[in-house]
Amino acid sequence: MLAACFWSVAAVGADDEAPAPVVELDQLLKLPSSLELEPQVRGGATKAEWRSRFQSAREDLAAARAALARTQEKLEEVAGDSSAWKMGAPGLGGGQPSGSQGPLDYAISTEMKRNREELQRSERRLSELEVEANLAGVPDAWRQSEASPEAGAQVPGE
Numbered sequence: 001m002l003a004a005c006f007w008s009v010a011a012v013g014a015d016d017e018a019p020a021p022v023v024e025l026d027q028l029l030k031l032p033s034s035l036e037l038e039p040q041v042r043g044g045a046t047k048a049e050w051r052s053r054f055q056s057a058r059e060d061l062a063a064a065r066a067a068l069a070r071t072q073e074k075l076e077e078v079a080g081d082s083s084a085w086k087m088g089a090p091g092l093g094g095g096q097p098s099g100s101q102g103p104l105d106y107a108i109s110t111e112m113k114r115n116r117e118e119l120q121r122s123e124r125r126l127s128e129l130e131v132e133a134n135l136a137g138v139p140d141a142w143r144q145s146e147a148s149p150e151a152g153a154q155v156p157g158e
Contacts, residue, residue, distance in 0.1 A: 043136025048144040050133065057129050058145075061122040068115040075112065078105055 037153070042048060133143060 037096050040144070042138045043132065045136075051145060053129055054126075054133075054143045055145045057126040059068045061119075061126055064115065064119040064122040068112075068119050071108065071112050071115050074108055078108060096126070 042050070130143075
């Protein structure tokens with residue numbers, strides 16, 4: 001009785017549909033091109049998380065470079081006024097290393113030091129992230145931002 005119902009449904013459906021396409025055996029043995037075999041997680045993070053990490057590290061590095069450049073511009077402004085610079089005879093540095101001639105403005109000196117340290121920290125963070133990604137087998141495409149694929153290729157000044 002069940003077989004009779006099946007054939008009657010199949011017969012009704014056969015009138016409404018076109019004949020099934022002929023598929024070669026070779027086509028059946030190939031994987032569809034839409035099938036994505038790449039793992040969705042590498043090193044405990046997804047593609048979006050890796051991109052976010054790299055983008056954040058690059059933004060921090062760019063901000064550190066911009067802050068250092070602003071401080072150097074301030075230094076150049078102070079350098080225009082020669083009275084703001086420490087001068088002394090070579091060898092009589094008063095306990096200062098001979099290469100420490102700089103502006104008398106303590107705020108600019110500490111800001112310059114802080115900005116250099118921040119730049120070194122940002123460069124180290126990006127370098128460590130690259131190493132972590134290499135060890136996790138993260139593809140290069142995951143290291144680039146979605147907006148510009150060439151952004152992840154190389155950060156200028158490295």
